[in-house]
Amino acid sequence: MIAPLPFDFANGTQPSLAGALGVGIAFGWCLERAGLGSAPKLMGQFTLRDMTVLKVMFSAIVTAMLGLFWLSWLGVVDLARVAVPPTFIGPQIAGGIVFGAGMALAGLCPGTSCVAAATGRLDGLTVAGGLFAGVLGAGLAVPTIARFYESGSRGTLAMPAALGVARGTVTFAVVAGALAAFALAGRIERAMAARAGAGRVRQ
Amino acid sequence: MTDTRAFVRGLGAAAAVLGALAFVVGAPVRPERAARDTIISAATRDALVEPAMETVSALQLAQWIRDGRPGLRVLDLRDSSAFETRHIPSAESFGLMQLPSVLPKPGETIVLYSDDDLRDAQGAAWLAEVGHTRVHVLRGGMSAWMREVIDPVVQGDSAAAIAALSRYFGGVPRAATPNDNAGVARTRPAARVQSATDEFGVVARRGC
Amino acid sequence: MSAPVVIPSEVEGSALTQQRPYADPYVAGVALGLVLLASFVIAGRGLGASGAFATAAATTVRSVAPDVASNNSFLATHLDAGGLLRDWLVVEILGVMIGGWCSAALAGRLGVKVERGPHAGVSPRLWAAGAGGAIMGAGAVLARGCTSGQALTGGALLSVGAWLFIAAAFGAAYVVAYVTRRSWT
Numbered sequence: 001m002i003a004p005l006p007f008d009f010a011n012g013t014q015p016s017l018a019g020a021l022g023v024g025i026a027f028g029w030c031l032e033r034a035g036l037g038s039a040p041k042l043m044g045q046f047t048l049r050d051m052t053v054l055k056v057m058f059s060a061i062v063t064a065m066l067g068l069f070w071l072s073w074l075g076v077v078d079l080a081r082v083a084v085p086p087t088f089i090g091p092q093i094a095g096g097i098v099f100g101a102g103m104a105l106a107g108l109c110p111g112t113s114c115v116a117a118a119t120g121r122l123d124g125l126t127v128a129g130g131l132f133a134g135v136l137g138a139g140l141a142v143p144t145i146a147r148f149y150e151s152g153s154r155g156t157l158a159m160p161a162a163l164g165v166a167r168g169t170v171t172f173a174v175v176a177g178a179l180a181a182f183a184l185a186g187r188i189e190r191a192m193a194a195r196a197g198a199g200r201v202r203q
Numbered sequence: 204m205t206d207t208r209a210f211v212r213g214l215g216a217a218a219a220v221l222g223a224l225a226f227v228v229g230a231p232v233r234p235e236r237a238a239r240d241t242i243i244s245a246a247t248r249d250a251l252v253e254p255a256m257e258t259v260s261a262l263q264l265a266q267w268i269r270d271g272r273p274g275l276r277v278l279d280l281r282d283s284s285a286f287e288t289r290h291i292p293s294a295e296s297f298g299l300m301q302l303p304s305v306l307p308k309p310g311e312t313i314v315l316y317s318d319d320d321l322r323d324a325q326g327a328a329w330l331a332e333v334g335h336t337r338v339h340v341l342r343g344g345m346s347a348w349m350r351e352v353i354d355p356v357v358q359g360d361s362a363a364a365i366a367a368l369s370r371y372f373g374g375v376p377r378a379a380t381p382n383d384n385a386g387v388a389r390t391r392p393a394a395r396v397q398s399a400t401d402e403f404g405v406v407a408r409r410g411c
Numbered sequence: 412m413s414a415p416v417v418i419p420s421e422v423e424g425s426a427l428t429q430q431r432p433y434a435d436p437y438v439a440g441v442a443l444g445l446v447l448l449a450s451f452v453i454a455g456r457g458l459g460a461s462g463a464f465a466t467a468a469a470t471t472v473r474s475v476a477p478d479v480a481s482n483n484s485f486l487a488t489h490l491d492a493g494g495l496l497r498d499w500l501v502v503e504i505l506g507v508m509i510g511g512w513c514s515a516a517l518a519g520r521l522g523v524k525v526e527r528g529p530h531a532g533v534s535p536r537l538w539a540a541g542a543g544g545a546i547m548g549a550g551a552v553l554a555r556g557c558t559s560g561q562a563l564t565g566g567a568l569l570s571v572g573a574w575l576f577i578a579a580a581f582g583a584a585y586v587v588a589y590v591t592r593r594s595w596t
Contacts, residue, residue, distance in 0.1 A: 119520060
């Protein structure tokens with residue numbers, strides 16, 4: 001096994017931070033190129049006019065997921081050494097709902113707010129400021145909701161283990177689901193465009 | 204514009220093919236590697252006949268992780284806040300009750316650890332019941348990891364090798380001084396909440 | 412990515428002031444997926460964003476009230492002995508800003524403005540941005556991540572909690588977006 005390379009074990013060392021910077025720059029570049037640094041474009045997803053968010057996110061997930069599967073199969077990556085975020089069922093569902101609501105209000109997510117701020121968007125800067133305050137306040141409040149916060153802990157639980165199926169099966173299902181979602185997204189975009197076109201003609 | 208569309212269609216087709224192949228293959232492990240790990244030597248077979256609670260030292264585990272031992276799974280049986288604060292690199296957090304649902308895989312080596320010998324023993328017994336044959340318990344648990352890998356006092360012939368292994372995991376090896384007694388465990392007062400960066404200045408947390 | 416816009420010779424201004432169109436979302440998404448994959452391969456971990464904010468918040472609390480910081484289980488796990496710039500996520504987020512700036516600069520999309528819907532005012536937009544950001548922060552603390560750390564990274568790793576987060580976040584976003592649709596359409 002070659003990868004992951006041992007840079008992350010001693011977090012804070014030069015090689016690991018150089019990697020972080022490089023990955024971050026590429027990440028920011030891709031987000032901006034896709035137009036996700038612009039709140040109106042991002043929110044087009046949630047008003048069903050512009051499916052960019054769905055296309056970008058699920059293309060990325062499918063690409064990385066397939067990459068991990070096949071690099072592991074080739075023996076290049078050791079999946080056991082890749083850090084998986086732990087699962088906390090209740091908090092992540094509740095946190096997801098709260099996060100999604102906040103995102104629709106703000107028009108940007110944490111990563112895209114940084115891209116927006118960097119390109120001069122004052123709304124992006126404001127979202128980032130709000131994020132800081134929100135994380136600070138919620139962080140201070142964690143001890144008071146400690147029981148809920150730690151509830152539903154399942155450790156690093158991946159879907160193959162949870163469903164009792166092979167990883168390849170879940171991988172295939174995610175790919176199939178994403179391709180179906182892309183087909184649906186295309187239909188929705190065409191339908192919304194047709195509606196907008198019809199409206200203009202009527203005027 | 205049309206070549207972008209053609210390119211995108213190509214990407215979609217590639218994803219579909221790779222996804223379908225993944226379904227066929229099942230596990231992201233090549234057959235030869237899986238097979239190689241199930242060919243056992245006579246000595247290993249003897250050891251496997253009685254799947255007793257095998258122990259492994261922290262240094263041995265460290266070497267296994269560093270060398271990327273095939274099929275290695277390290278399971279942390281402590282509660283999630285302890286795991287979040289610090290865990291052995293590559294370890295997965297598991298509750299004791301979840302262990303029986305772990306499916307045995309050919310060629311695996313499972314290492315359990317926590318800060319409770321009883322929990323480790325129970326976990327090893329359950330895994331053996333479910334069919335796992337190569338289960339080890341980390342002798343001394345998390346504190347042994349800290350003591351032998353992250354904060355080792357090194358001396359003697361293997362000092363350099365242990366020091367290199369320690370540094371690989373972000374540890375701070377120190378040479379023995381006249382005040383250290385080799386083999387005497389040093390206890391550290393437990394902090395009420397352990398910072399992710401303890402006195403060794405090494406960050407163990409992974410955030411999102 | 413996409414072909415560059417052809418600039419007629421009679422148009423004033425340099426090439427940099429002409430806006431390039433956005434990249435194809437599928438191409439950008441695959442590129443992003445390759446970046447995520449590279450992160451797994453090089454660093455053994457995926458991307459993130461809210462974690463950097465958590466580290467910044469924890470560091471701030473530590474500088475004014477160190478006892479509060481070390482006794483709070485959330486803040487303590489986001490502290491870094493080496494300071495902010497030794498934290499993987501903080502450095503990564505700085506990279507995100509650099510990368511975003513570079514891409515915008517080369518595409519002619521830099522500009523100080525308040526982006527908002529066609530019928531929205533500046534002040535309501537900024538209030539919503541700040542409030543939305545704060546609410547997102549709370550959600551990210553609860554969920555241990557955001558769209559970058561949980562949805563993208565956890566999603567690619569097939570983490571159960573991450574996929575639950577994706578479903579919950581998208582669902583809530585659609586509901587709130589419908590209620591506030593005037594501000595974007």
